[in-house]
Amino acid sequence: MIKQKQKISILAYTFLLPALAMILIFKLYPIILVIKESLFKVSYLSGTKVFVGINNYMDLFCDSSFWNSVWVTLKLNLLINPVQLVIAIIMGMLININHKGKMIYRFLFFIPLGVSLAVTTIYWSIIFRPGNGVMNYLLNGLGFPTQPFFNSASQAMWIIIGIASWKGCSFWMLFVLAGLKNIPKEIYEAAEVEGVGSISSFLFITLPMLSKTLLFILVSDICANFMLFIPIFMITHGGPDSSTNVLMYQAYRTSMINGDMGHGMAMIVSLMILLSIVIAAQFKLFKDNE
Amino acid sequence: MNRKHNKRNIVIYHLLSILFSLIFVLPILWALIASFRPEINIFQGISPLSFKVFSFFPFTLDNYIGVFKNEVFSKALLNTFFVATTTVIIGVIINAFAGFSFATMDFYGKKVLFSIVVASFLVPGDLLVIPTYNLIDSMGLIDTKIALILPLLGNGMVIFMFIQFFSQIPKALSEAAVIDGASYRQILIIIYAPLTIPTIIGASLIMFLAQWEAFLWPLVVSRSINNGMIQLALSTFTQQYGTLWGLKLAASTLLCFIPLIILMPLQKYYISSIASSAIKG
Numbered sequence: 001m002i003k004q005k006q007k008i009s010i011l012a013y014t015f016l017l018p019a020l021a022m023i024l025i026f027k028l029y030p031i032i033l034v035i036k037e038s039l040f041k042v043s044y045l046s047g048t049k050v051f052v053g054i055n056n057y058m059d060l061f062c063d064s065s066f067w068n069s070v071w072v073t074l075k076l077n078l079l080i081n082p083v084q085l086v087i088a089i090i091m092g093m094l095i096n097i098n099h100k101g102k103m104i105y106r107f108l109f110f111i112p113l114g115v116s117l118a119v120t121t122i123y124w125s126i127i128f129r130p131g132n133g134v135m136n137y138l139l140n141g142l143g144f145p146t147q148p149f150f151n152s153a154s155q156a157m158w159i160i161i162g163i164a165s166w167k168g169c170s171f172w173m174l175f176v177l178a179g180l181k182n183i184p185k186e187i188y189e190a191a192e193v194e195g196v197g198s199i200s201s202f203l204f205i206t207l208p209m210l211s212k213t214l215l216f217i218l219v220s221d222i223c224a225n226f227m228l229f230i231p232i233f234m235i236t237h238g239g240p241d242s243s244t245n246v247l248m249y250q251a252y253r254t255s256m257i258n259g260d261m262g263h264g265m266a267m268i269v270s271l272m273i274l275l276s277i278v279i280a281a282q283f284k285l286f287k288d289n290e
Numbered sequence: 291m292n293r294k295h296n297k298r299n300i301v302i303y304h305l306l307s308i309l310f311s312l313i314f315v316l317p318i319l320w321a322l323i324a325s326f327r328p329e330i331n332i333f334q335g336i337s338p339l340s341f342k343v344f345s346f347f348p349f350t351l352d353n354y355i356g357v358f359k360n361e362v363f364s365k366a367l368l369n370t371f372f373v374a375t376t377t378v379i380i381g382v383i384i385n386a387f388a389g390f391s392f393a394t395m396d397f398y399g400k401k402v403l404f405s406i407v408v409a410s411f412l413v414p415g416d417l418l419v420i421p422t423y424n425l426i427d428s429m430g431l432i433d434t435k436i437a438l439i440l441p442l443l444g445n446g447m448v449i450f451m452f453i454q455f456f457s458q459i460p461k462a463l464s465e466a467a468v469i470d471g472a473s474y475r476q477i478l479i480i481i482y483a484p485l486t487i488p489t490i491i492g493a494s495l496i497m498f499l500a501q502w503e504a505f506l507w508p509l510v511v512s513r514s515i516n517n518g519m520i521q522l523a524l525s526t527f528t529q530q531y532g533t534l535w536g537l538k539l540a541a542s543t544l545l546c547f548i549p550l551i552i553l554m555p556l557q558k559y560y561i562s563s564i565a566s567s568a569i570k571g
Contacts, residue, residue: 008395008397009395009397009398011395012395012397013391015390016388016392018387018388019384019385019445020406020407020444022384022440023406023407023410023444023446026425026440026443027409027413028406028409029425030425031413031418031421033425094306097303105310105311107554108310108311108314108315109310109311109314110557111318112314113560114546114547114549114550114554115318115545116503116505116545117503118505118521119524119545119546122524123317123542124317126321127317132333137337137338138339141339166314174564174565175564177561178561178564227414227415229416229505233509248416251420252419252420252510255420256420261420264420268418268420271417275414
């Protein structure tokens, strides 16, 4: 019997080994690597590596463009995550209603799941082309003046938000839908008998019952949007006037384009810390509300 | 009173749903139709706005022929299929075995090992692309297909899906088999394998889409067109003199419709896998 148990253990480890090794090497070891590398300075020309301690961080903290990137990242997330969450809830609730046309809407709402962010960015860059884009023709037709869109420091971020949300909301909607399906129908029926209106049943039944799902969506969404890169890389390149220069893009540019690995790594570590603080705050807020 | 109220709700329901549907469909539909027009007619009907925006005429297949003739794009398409398929096959096998082990077996250090999976869950995908680049560099694998595949193989979410699935199966089923003298391998093949197909399909879709949509990682790690990936290949139609819109729209349309054709018939598996990974929260 003991021998049998040992055999099972060995088998269990063999089953675990490949996947866990992959996760350890490619998902967790890079965390140690990024912290280690952020303490070195690599000379791009000679390739020599010198230990500089926290100097890379000191350089960043004295650099106003770094603080700008931190601010842009936070601002983008402060705007984009509530937008995506609210739209995902609305879409999930619409699709959850049993009514004629449900299957068609469901099919159409799923479409962005198959469209990559890069392709989404191309579509939107055509619609919002500053000079002769579709949106400007529509605006002109309605009597509004031509807008600069990507070329304006005040509008560029909103377009980035639009692009990421067009692609993202359908995905988060799936989780809302799964959450809604888990709410027992009897609660609504009881509420209807009691004469509770649809708005208060949404506020006092749906939202509280969904709270765990919504926290999950919010945290995952924040994780995704802290890394938002593609539309910024493809359209704005961080501009105009660094108004869309998020930390992820700045870190990419510093380490991969300028070859300054030390500073790039220090930015990634800063991004990691920033993200951890934001997510810890989310959980704390959630706990306090419970 | 109540009926009136209901009627108003139904109107709002349809208006909102149609609004969302239009926002999702119109850009794709326009790109699809415009990609069948010659380069000079791509933007027809936009100024002034007319029905010609959504007209297939003048019709041509040149853009699609051009896309497949383009070396960068056609190579990237083949590469992406190869990389994605390899990732799916190896990834599903190793993650399924890990999930099976966690769900059905008892062994020393289970909690610690499980916390590794959870930790990987918490690290967002693209965050560590740059240190991972350094790691791959030290392995001498820059600009190889292996470099594109390796980091996406171990997947905490997929392991989680398999744990969820395997722990739903009553233990009595495998215990009965053990008593009957069946080995673990037999249990896995005879009892679990047929039941697990929906989870395998869901996991495959998630891993396929991850490679299909990969952008930042190939951007960082691939150099030559022999290791190019599809999302990055789109930029080859933007050239110094301007953008070849016909080719770009044809390529974008292909990039949308290939995953949609795969995803649509299998969407219920995709959705239920995603839902199962969320329930843990």
